[in-house]
Amino acid sequence: MDKLFIPRGVQRTSLPKFLLWLLPWTGLFAVGIYAIYLCLAEGLFHTNMDNRFAFGIWIFMDLTVIALGAGAFFTGFLLYILRKKELSAVINSAVVIGLICYSGAVLVLMVDVGQPLRAWFTFWHPNTHSMLTEVTFCLTCYLVVLLIEYIPIVLKNRKLRQIPKFLVFEFELHKLMPVFAAVGAFLSFFHQGSLGGLFGVLRGRPFAFREELGIWPSTFFLFVFSAAAAGPSFIMLTTLLVEKLTRKRLVRSSIYQFLGKLSGSMLIGYVLLKSIDTLIWINSTSPGNGFPAFEFYETQSFGTWILFSEIVLFGLFPALILLSSRLRMNRVLLFGSAFLVCCGIMLNRFVMTIQTLALPTLPFDEFLTYAPSWEEVAAFLFVVAYGVILYSLTYRYTTIFPQERELALGRNEEHGELSAAQSTDDGSRQNSFSAKTVNRTIS
Amino acid sequence: MAHHGRTTSESIIMETMNEKKHKYGMVIDLDKCNGCGACTVACAVENNVPPAVEKMNSRNGITWLRVSNVNQNESFTENDTVFVPMFCQQCEKETPCLTVCPQNAVDIDPNTGIVGQIPQRCLGCRYCMTACPYHARYFNYWDPQWSDGMKQQLNPDVSPRMRGVVEKCNFCHGRLHAAKEKAASMGNREIDPKEYVPACVESCPNSAITFGDLNDQTSVVAQLSKQGNAFRFLSRLGTEPKVYYHSTREWVRAMAEQKGPHSLRDSQFSAEAIHG
DSSP states (O other): OHHHHSOTTOOOOOHHHHHHHHHHHHHHHHHHHHHHHHHHHTOGGGSSOOSSSOSOHHHHHHHHHHHHTTHHHHHHIIIIISOOGGGGGTHHHHHHHHHHHHHHHHHHHHHHSSOGGGTTHHHHSOOTTOHHHHHHHHHHHHHHHHHHHHHHHHHTSTTGGGSHHHHHHHHHHHHHHHHHHHHHHHHHHHHHHHHHHHHHTOTTOTTTOOOEETTEEHHHHHHHHHHHHHHHHHHHHHHHHHHHHHTSOOSOHHHHHHHHHHHHHHHHHHHHHHHHHHHHIIIIIHHHTTOOGGGGGOSSSSOHHHHHIIIIIIIIHHHHHHHOHHHHTSHHHHHHHHHHHHHHHHHHHHIIIIIHHHSOOSTTOOOOOOOOOHHHHHHHHHHHHHHHHHHHHHHHHSOSOTTHHHHHTTOOTTTOOOOOGGGSSOGGGGGGSOHHHHHHHHO | OOBTTBOHHHHHHHHHHHSOOOOEEEEEETTTOOOOOHHHHHHHHHTTOOOOOTTOOTTTSOOSSEEEEEEOOOOTTTOOEEEEEEOOOOOOSSOHHHHHOTTSOEEEOTTTOOEEEOGGGOOOOOHHHHHOTTOOEEEOOSOOOOOHHHHTTOOTTSOOOOTTOEEEOOSOHHHHHHHHHHHHHTTOSSOOGGGOOOHHHHHOTTOOEEEEETTOTTSHHHHHHTSTTEEOTTGGGSOOOSEEEEOSOHHHHHHHTOOSSOGGGGTSOEEEEEEO
C-alpha cells in the first residue's frame, strides 16, 4: 500500500526503516505535546519566564525560525516574479520549510500568550500603531498563502494525481502561483520587518531602541535583509542534510552555488546596513537617551564579542566567501559559510530578545539571568520534531526535489548527457521503474 | 433620541470633551519612607491582588507596588539607604506600553491622564511588559486564588483578574469611580479631591506619598513636583512620568539620574526588593 504512494522514478527507504526514523521524533513530539498541555491547562508558571523576562526562549525561537523560513518567500519571489528559473529545483523544499517554520512559530505563540482564545481580538479591535498587530496580520495571512502553496506539492502525489479533479485543481493552482508568490513576498516583507520593529520601537529599552526611517525603526529593514540572507542559506543546509541522510544527490551543484551567491549578496547588504545602524546607535541614539552604548557590553556574559561576532564572524566573513565564485566552489567553505549565516541570524535574534531583557534600565535594578524550564525546551523541540516529521512525510510521498530523478540516473549536470543508470549511487533502483517511465520523466 | 438637537451619544461625547482635564500624579518623599510596606499591602487589598502561591517569588509574583531598598554601599558608619516605592509611573508622553499593545488593552484617559489596563481585552502577549522601563507590569502566571476567609474581604468595586493577563497600578481606579458616583449623586460634575485618594497614599504612616491633580497649580502635589529636590526616574527617556520622587539627599537624586544602566557593577548602589 505504502509503495503506491511513493513517486515513480525515485527510490525511498522501506516502510519499517522509515517508521523507525520517525519513532524518536514522534517521542519528542509527544513530550512536547505534554509540555504544551501543562502550559495551556495549568498556566505559564511552568515556564521560567517572569515579570522582567517576559519573553523567553519561545520568542527567540519564533524570531529565528521565521527568519530561517524566509527562504520560502524570497525564493518564491525570485522564481515567480523575477523569473530565476534555477530556483525551481528548491522551491518545493523552500515552501515546505517555510510552512514548517511559520506554522511552528504560530503554534508556539499560541502557547506563549496567556489567553490564546483571545487571539482574534487583534483582528477585531486592532491597535494600528502596534508592530505586533502588523506581525499578527501578516503572519496569519502568509501562513494561509503557504498552505495554498503547499497544496499542489501534496496533490503531486502519485496516488492523488489519479483523481482528475485534484489534477485539475493542482494545475489551476499552479497558474495562480505567481500571484501567491507576490502576495507572500509582500506579506513576508512586512512581518519580517515588523518583527524587527517590535524591538526597535521600545523607547523604554535603550539597548534595542533605534532611530526611525519613515515610520519604521531601522531594525525593521535589518530584519528584512537578514532574513533574506538566512533563507537561502537554510535551504542549502537542509537540502544538504537530506542528501546526507538519504545518501543521494537531490539538486545540482550549480543550484548550491546560486543559493550561496544569493545569500552572500543579501548578507553583504545586511552587514553594511547593520554597521551603519550600529555606528548611529553608539554615537547618537543611545547616548541621546542618556545611556552610553559601551556600558551595555560591560556585563560578563554580553561583551563586545557579541557585536563582533554578529557583524564580522557571522556577517562579513561568510558574506565574502559566498560572494567569491572561487571560494564557493569549495563545498566545505560554501556550506560552512551557510552555517555561519544561520548562526549569525540566531545570535542576532537572541541579542534582540534575551540581551534586551537581561539588561537593567532603572539605576538600582540588577542584571538578570534566565534559563528556560524543561517545558519551554520541550515545546521548542516539539517544533523541531514536528518539522522533521512533516518534512520526512512530504519528502517520502512527493517529489519535492524535481532534479532528484535526473540526478539519480546519473545525468551529467554540466553537459546534460544521460549516463548509465548503473553509475548512480544506488544502481538497484533501475528495477523499480521501466525504461519507458524513465524516458518520459526525463523528457 | 434627540437631546437639544443632538443624539445621546453625541451628548455624551460633548460632555466628556467639556469635562475638566485633570492630570493625576504623585510625589513620594523618599526621606520619609521607612520601607514598612504598608502601601504594598494596602494596594494589594484594595485592588484584589491575590496572595502568593507556593512557587511564587519576587520575579513572577504580582505586586502593583514594590518597594526596593537601595544601599549606598559605603562603610558601615557612612552607609545610607533609601527605600524606593516603584509602580506604574503613568507616562504621559510616548507612553511605552500604550502603542505596543496589539489589541488596545492599554489606554490613557484623556480626562485624568491615568494609563489604564483592560484585563478583559488582554491577550497576555506581555509585549507591554517588555516595553515598560520601570518593570511595573505584572503577568498572572497562576490562577488567582483566595482562601474562603479571604474571599469575604475582596473589594467589590474592583474585578479580580484571571490567569494569563497583565495588570498594573491604575491609581486605584475603583476609588475614582466611587468618587465620581458620589459626586454625581450630589449633583456635582467634579469630584471632591478629598474623596479620591489611592490606597497607598491613605495607608502610608509617614505621609510620604502625596496625590492630586498636577494641573491644579494650587494643589500640594503640583507645588511639590516643582520643588528643587523633586525628580523622576528615567526622565531622560522623555516619557514624562507623572510620579515624582523627592529627597534632600544628594546621592539619592544622583542615583535616580545615574547615567548608564550598570551603576550596580560600579558598586555604587545595591538594591533589593523588600516588598513585592
